[in-house]
Amino acid sequence: MTNVKTNSPRAWILAARPKTLTGAAVPVMIGASYALKTSGWHEFRALPALLCMLFAFMMQIDANLVNDYFDFLKGNDDTTTRIGPRRACSEGWITVRAMRLGIIITSIVSALLGLPLILFGGWEMIPVGALCLLFCFLYTTKLSYLGLGDVLVLIFFGIVPVCLTAYVSSRILSMEILLSSIACGIVIDTLLVVNNYRDRDNDRRDGKKTLVVRIGSRLAEQLYLWLGLVASIIQAIIIADIKATALVVYATLHIATYRQMCATNHGKQLNRILGITARNMFIYGIIVSAIIILT
Template identity: 55%
Template sequence: MKETDIRQNSFRAWLLAARPKTLTGAAVPVMIGMALAYTDSQSYPEGTFSWTAAALCFLFAFIMQIDANFINDFFDCLKGADNAETRLGPLRACSQGWVSLDAMKRAIALTTCTACAVGLPLIYYGGLEMILVGAVCVLFCFLYTTHLSLIGLGDVLVIVFFGIVPVCVSYYVQLHTCNWQVFIASSACGFVIDSLLIVNNFRDRDNDRKSGKNTIVVRFGARASSYAYMYIGFTACLMGTVFWVNGHAAAFLLPLIYLAMHIFTYFKMIRIDHGKALNECLGETARNILVYGVAVSAGLLV
């Protein structure tokens, strides 16, 4: 079926709006947090690690990612930011008329409430502080699209909410504590996932500049941003020495596979430089992020 043949508010329309390929970014930090918690729980009394809590963390992350995609789709349509003629990334559901604005508003309300309902039982495992964590996640889910991404703070939010928060909270839910190793691992995860935003903004830099969206790429230029893309991969792997120091050499060595793939994608990105062809680099970056998450998690469990 062609995109022009999509019936409004159909299942396929909602699937495109949900953007399931982005769920990689939601899964990886929880995966790493849980691998860290499971590894450290071996020194705790038997039964410390809860698979139910792990499932709830994954489910909450997935629903919040879909919620963020819906919010982004809705508000970008209202602002007129998605023009089919100038847009270089995947087309958005509301702007294309695949999903009506009223239906999207209802979907945002439903996914937000569902995420809260899924996250509520985590109070049993992590304490009342989980309410604050959930509220902050929902708040910044809206603020990202409506305000903060427009002034160049998108990268900061990615590092915090796709690295530090999910990794540390996933660990905390299991063991009711956190430590410097977990914090460093969470920061490294945030850097890796931020590479997805960098290549996305690298592709859209001309349109963002015209629309007044001051991303990091717009502020510092394409060359500096491409260097940032490359070096955050090196930085994340270098931060992985914390695993080696703590007796998990495999969790440092296996992500070097990710680093090789990351460097390959970097050279492809600077070679393409402009246009829709950069979507290939976007797809490769999402794949690389998944490889990183699996490599770190496997290294810890091994």
């Protein structure tokens, strides 16, 4: 991609990492499904669900730009050693000054998209949105270096978006929704685990003590496997219906991907495993959402 012009639309699309948006979409899909199940088609409030989806997308893009910018400043995106996808600042696709402006704009747009949710969920939506923005920055700058990224995924890609979407779309919250949100966060964490598994050598060199660096590659492989399986079991128990057997499709795909991950172990081929994991995660979201609506 040597023909990417600096600060061009294509450069910004690459920096936004559109493939990562599945991680933002899945929890909102599940939350909206619970709201639809409770309210029915005639009383389901589609506007707040749509706002939640747009807010999630913009926050994901904002997080990607923040990650690109601060990792570049720390020297973590060295093009000579990096095996993950190329990053905009390190490749010169986007200048540092332009990236700072991009982060400001995406942060403001995220806030503006989330602000109308006050009309549907009350003033408590303000601190929730503020925390999303705060931890968007803290993840890359501090918490990922302490191995706390997996905790943030569970909270901000599971509990918060699933419960928030269900609440603003139908004014409901329940233990069933909470447990389902935890299962969702666990599934999405598989994406972070394989990402950190791929980067474990570079992270160890840079002093980035991710969970994978702390526990080692073998335990990380087992963690990846059991995250997907445990999430499937939790969600199947919650649903408690014959339709939950459809989750076997996701579990089978997940096990196959785990085997490919172990066989690959190192190198750029793990980028392919990352893509397959994202696909599996999206399939999980579709299956769970469909079961919730139909049960």
